[in-house]
Amino acid sequence: MSTYYYELMEYMKAIKPISTHCHHRPDAMFANDFCLKTLLEESYSNWCGVEVGDTFESRKYYFDLIKNRNFFKCLEKALQLIYKIDTPLRADTYEIFDFAVRKAHREDPDFHMKLLTDIAGYDHVILDSYWQPGENGGHPELFSPTFRIDSFFFGFNPELKDHDGNNCGKFFGDRFGDFDTFFMSLKELIIDSHKRGAVAIKCATPYDRGLDFEFVTEKKARKVFEKREGSYDIADVKAFQDYIFLQTCQIAAELDIPFQVHTGLGRLSKTNAYLLQPVIEANPDTRFVLFHGGYPWMDDIFGLVHVYPKNVFPDIVWLPLISTEAAVRMLTELIEVANSQSICWGDDTWTSEESYGALMAVRHVLAMVLSNKIKDGYMLPADAFEAASNILRNNAQRIYRFE
Ligand SMILES: [Zn+2]
Incomplete structure (x- = not known):
């Protein structure tokens, strides 16, 4: 390790990080x-x-x-x-x-909260409480919600549940009776959540289905409601879900809040980030935050940030925990192909102890990658130190408007 590694590690201890994503459990x-x-x-x-x-x-x-x-x-x-x-x-x-x-x-x-604020030193953490979408866990001073939409993908049938066991009907009552009220409610709920502090929208649908969202017509998307008493088929369900994703892209653009999308892993099948390309192309005003480096298809992210530098934001959330080595590989290349104000990080954990582990992992990744970039003569030391504070804090502060 070069001396820059240790200097960067020391420097990062003084940065108050912003984590773009966690699932911190309730106080109880x-x-x-x-x-x-x-x-x-x-x-x-x-x-x-x-x-x-x-x-x-x-x-x-x-x-x-x-x-x-x-x-x-x-x-x-x-x-x-x-x-x-x-x-x-x-x-x-x-x-x-x-x-x-x-x-x-x-x-x-209160120890679990003190770990986050005093030991890890977080300034803000974006909370994805999929068991209570859009809520701040009773700690608005630290947690800002992201509005999780997965449960809506099954809103056409109250009996069905997403991979976390949730249906939007369970959360928000019987207000999804037909196609029109469904989409009116979805939009109202997101707007309301945003007014109450939600800084983003989140979709983790790769745990349920692929990212192969197609441009379906409203007529086609309605079928799952029209056939409810009869028998809708897999294609009808997919069309309805595709439509939800497309509508959410528009809502995110209208509210000008980032749309956080889980890419990679999940059910593995069709979770490559590249599958989002047509939707990204068609929604230039939507800010897509692509999570997890698309692991293991990290190359997909490189391609997308390269072609869509204005509305694709790579977020290496969770990646340093999955594989620190993969995060080093990814960041080494990402720094070369992504604009320096676009990369973010999140811890993606349920407990404070693991959150601290995730923070230490990303600091190590940043120190490794950036000290090597200095050693290779690729980056000036000052630019490397700036990149560390951008990725740990400044980019999230700007992208999610924490100023
Ligand atoms: Zn997560």
């Missing part, structure tokens, strides 16, 4: 006997296909399988620093970490 979860098991279950370590369990054997099996996963490494590192524990987190040290987590949250119910 942290107040209610919050322990290491809950923390692990509410983290990406829970996405590794193995359960932590309650016995020494189950924990040993769990850590044996996930101990080298980046998701776990970031969380382990954060726990070691927050709770001042030197040992690695494994089955034989589980109780030490569990005791520390329980004690801190029991003694101070």
Whole structure:
């Protein structure tokens, strides 16, 4: 590591970051006997296909399988620093970490918020509470909502649910009776949420379907409502959902708020960011924030930011947690092809401990990439330091209007 790596790391400690995306859980979860098991279950370590369990054997099996996963490494590192524990987190040290987590949250119910404001030092965090779209979790001083639209994709049938188990009818009552009232309600709800502080709209539909949104006619989109009593088919559902996405692009443009779109991973099939190209082309006044580097198809993002520099904003949210190495690869190239005021970052976590891990991961990524750019003679030191504060703070401040 060059000295610039350490200088950048030191410099970034003084920057108050703005995270463009999180799912921070309600206060009640942290107040209610919050322990290491809950923390692990509410983290990406829970996405590794193995359960932590309650016995020494189950924990040993769990850590044996996930101990080298980046998701776990970031969380382990954060726990070691927050709770001042030197040992690695494994089955034989589980109780030490569990005791520390329980004690801190029991003694101070506000500890989870203090971790975000005092330890991580966040200035603003955009909250995607998909269990309560458009709300700020009771902490408007830190959280600004993004309005999550996924549950609307299933609004044509109150019995159906999105991948998080939600239907817009459950959240907003029986106001989606027919096609016209549905779209009137969608728009009203977004406008109302914006008035109450929502700074963006969010779509995470790749967990339910692909990003292959087509330019459907209103006539075609209506069918799923008209045939409700009969039998609508998959094509009718897709047309209705395509129409929602297109309408939301227009609403975002009218309100002049960014439209955050999850790209990559999810169900994997048809989640490539490139699939959004026709919609981006047709909506030059909509500011598309493309999440997660489109991982693993990061090249799609490079192409889109290159061709649409005015309305495509790459956000490496979550990427440093998925794979720090991938984030280094992505940012190394992204800096060369994206304008310096467009790249943002978000933590994308449910708990403060993992959020701090995500922040440390992105700082490491920035220090690695930018110190290399200085060493290679590509960037002036001053420009590299400026890029770090742009990506951690200034770009989000401008794009989401936090001034
Ligand atoms: Zn997320």
